[in-house]
Amino acid sequence: MKRDGGIASALPSIDPQLCEVCGLCTEVCVSGNIKMLNDKPVVSIDTPLGCIACGQCMAACPTGAMRVTGRRLSKDDAFPLPPSSGRATAEALEALLEARRSTRHYQDRPVKMETIDRLLAMASTAPMGFPPTEVGVVVINGKERVQELAADLMEAFKKWRIFTNPVGYGLMRLMADKATADVMKQYVMPAVSSIIEARQRNQDLLFYGAPCVLLFHYPLKDTVDSTIACSLAVVAAEALGLGSCIIGTVPPALQNDKKLKAKWGVPAASRPSIAMILGYPAVEYRRGIRRRFASVKWL
16 A cells, blocks of 8 residues: 555554454554554554554564565564574673674685575664665675776776865865865875775785675665664674675765666665675684773763
8 A cells, every 4th residue: 555655555464363462563563553442453554654564563463463564574574583592692792792803804715695695684684764674785796706896996996086186175075074075085095095006016905805795775865774784794794703894985986986886786776885895704813802982971
């Protein structure tokens, strides 16, 4: 069904033979599409948003009576959760996060497709602003393909050199705020120059010899959803015995070159938002490095 403005609405349904009338579905449906009527839960899609397919009702229902279809969700997408004893403890999760490093040295070893599929399945559990998720992922797998992407990006990076002179910086200030322009001048451009010069010496300072690149893209300018998904992919990589590193220079280079963006599988209506490299670490780390937030204020 369609709501005003053409936004597709999902449709919840209740199997009366399985429903025990516990009322949990009405409690967790924040959209107000499931209500108690005559002491029974009833689906009533009369809210402005309709059913956004958040799946809360299916997740909370103890008997599996709730079903939601539409907006890329189906009744088969609900599955039993592992018992508490089968989930990571806070200590185990903390140890995993402490062990994670931004990996820049990789073994000459490919990552199997099934391993990447498992990682993406884990990362797809990321919270999203408004379901269904519009995050897309392009998988560039294999060192030859990764290096082909690197070569293409070098040409894009060379065009950025105009921003290193005063006139170019002035142009950049017209297109971006001062903080962004200063980051480009003080960090991004020196890094890009180093990447270009290193490639001339057959040294890879862009992808560090990684055998796989995951490129996350999103149709909106606000790319929080894809950034969160990438962050979970980084954690999933650590759990799978893989190393990873987020590469920030890739998305803007692709976004500003329509032909390059199309060649590397990013839909025209979507924006490359964040990239990460993936592979088996060549270095075994012995110690963690403690990090802190810039500030934490209790109010």
